[in-house]
Amino acid sequence: MSNHENHTHVHRDDEAQKLGMWLFIFTELLLFGGLFLVYSIFRMQYPENFHESSLELSVTLGVTNTVILLVSSMSVAISLTAVQKNNYKLAKWMLLLTVALALAFMVNKYFEWGAKFHHGLYPGSELMHLLDRGHHLYFGLYFFMTGLHALHIIIGVILLLISYVKIQKGKIQSDNFMHLENAALYWHLVDLIWIFLFPLLYLIS
Amino acid sequence: MSENTHHITPYRTLGIILLILLSLTFVTIEITSIHLGALTVTAALLIAGVKGFLVLSYFMHLKHESLLLRILVALVFVLFALIVLITFIDYAYRT
Numbered sequence: 001m002s003n004h005e006n007h008t009h010v011h012r013d014d015e016a017q018k019l020g021m022w023l024f025i026f027t028e029l030l031l032f033g034g035l036f037l038v039y040s041i042f043r044m045q046y047p048e049n050f051h052e053s054s055l056e057l058s059v060t061l062g063v064t065n066t067v068i069l070l071v072s073s074m075s076v077a078i079s080l081t082a083v084q085k086n087n088y089k090l091a092k093w094m095l096l097l098t099v100a101l102a103l104a105f106m107v108n109k110y111f112e113w114g115a116k117f118h119h120g121l122y123p124g125s126e127l128m129h130l131l132d133r134g135h136h137l138y139f140g141l142y143f144f145m146t147g148l149h150a151l152h153i154i155i156g157v158i159l160l161l162i163s164y165v166k167i168q169k170g171k172i173q174s175d176n177f178m179h180l181e182n183a184a185l186y187w188h189l190v191d192l193i194w195i196f197l198f199p200l201l202y203l204i205s
Numbered sequence: 206m207s208e209n210t211h212h213i214t215p216y217r218t219l220g221i222i223l224l225i226l227l228s229l230t231f232v233t234i235e236i237t238s239i240h241l242g243a244l245t246v247t248a249a250l251l252i253a254g255v256k257g258f259l260v261l262s263y264f265m266h267l268k269h270e271s272l273l274l275r276i277l278v279a280l281v282f283v284l285f286a287l288i289v290l291i292t293f294i295d296y297a298y299r300t
Contacts, residue, residue: 015271022274026281037292044296059234065216066230074223077264084213111268188265193257198230199249203237 014178021182025189028152032193035145039200043139049134050174054201056121057142061112065105072101073191076184077159084175088167095164098187102157109150113143143202149197152190159183181186212269222263229256 043050079094116139120127123140163180166172172180232254237245262268267275 018270022277026277029281030285033288037289040289040293043297063230063234067227070223070230071227073260073264074219077219078216078276081214081219083291084211161244185265188260191264192257195260196250196253199233199237199253203233204246204249 012022012178017178017182018185020183025185028189028193032145032148032196035141036146036196039141039145040112042134042141042175046132046134046137049132052137052144053135054136054204056116056119057202058112058115060200061108061177062198065108068101068108069191072098072105073188075101076187079163080180080184081176083167083177083180084118084174085173091180092164092167095160095167099157099160099164102153104118105153106150109146113146114145145197145201148153152186152193156187156190158181159186191201212266212268214263214269218263222259226259228255 074092075098084093089122116122121139128136160183163183166179229252233249236248267278
């Protein structure tokens with residue numbers, strides 16, 4: 001890499017950048033892991049309540065969002081491959097597709113949450129006070145976990161858009177793509193978490 | 206030692222992985238619609254595990270990363286499994 005003639009080049013350590021991103025991903029995995037653990041314990045404590053509450057969720061919306069995230073995870077991976085193969089046009093289109101899918105996910109989430117609020121199913125609502133403790137816990141966890149996940153989607157979109165601009169400006173190239181690689185890793189993390197969130201919240205009842 | 210001989214994941218591989226992930230999602234939906242109690246939960250979580258493994262290996266290309274990184278990732282999952290186990294033991298034997 002580094003040669004003696006060219007002192008203008010910036011020092012770079014791709015491996016360290018990648019390792020740093022992974023260390024951050026570990027903390028994220030343990031953060032959501034802890035929430036999954038809380039969910040499991042309360043689910044064992046209030047099986048009936050959790051069962052009834054999970055029936056309130058729309059499986060159709062859940063499946064749609066799962067498909068959206070899986071496809072978006074592939075599109076961002078394609079974007080990275082495209083950059084490595086010098087196909088910047090495809091890379092940029094794939095990033096835009098990923099962002100569009102992320103926005104579709106958020107629109108779905110908006111309608112899903114909206115319906116819950118409409119039915120009075122949110123922590124602290126009048127209806128919630130009449131229901132059993134397990135329902136309260138289920139919806140508390142539902143909003144917190146999907147909310148935290150949605151926050152990650154928003155951050156992911158910002159990172160992907162920064163990558164887009166960097167490709168545009170030629171700062172991400174086939175021999176210098178760590179920013180895109182790390183943004184993509186973050187996006188896959190969002191997908192990875194959803195892979196576990198979806199069956200736990202929507203399906204197992 | 207910054208060697209730039211990184212592995213490029215082919216488009217084809219990414220497409221195939223997506224198809225497997227989508228199929229597994231629909232398998233999960235089918236399985237959970239059959240009510241088998243604890244078995245349903247186990248099956249759903251197992252399939253989620255397989256999907257997670259595919260995302261980590263191919264989309265996050267761990268398959269072609271250094272041994273160090275792969276061991277670190279595995280250790281995080283071992284750590285999480287231990288946390289779950291210890292918490293469950295605590296929960297089961299609490300009076």
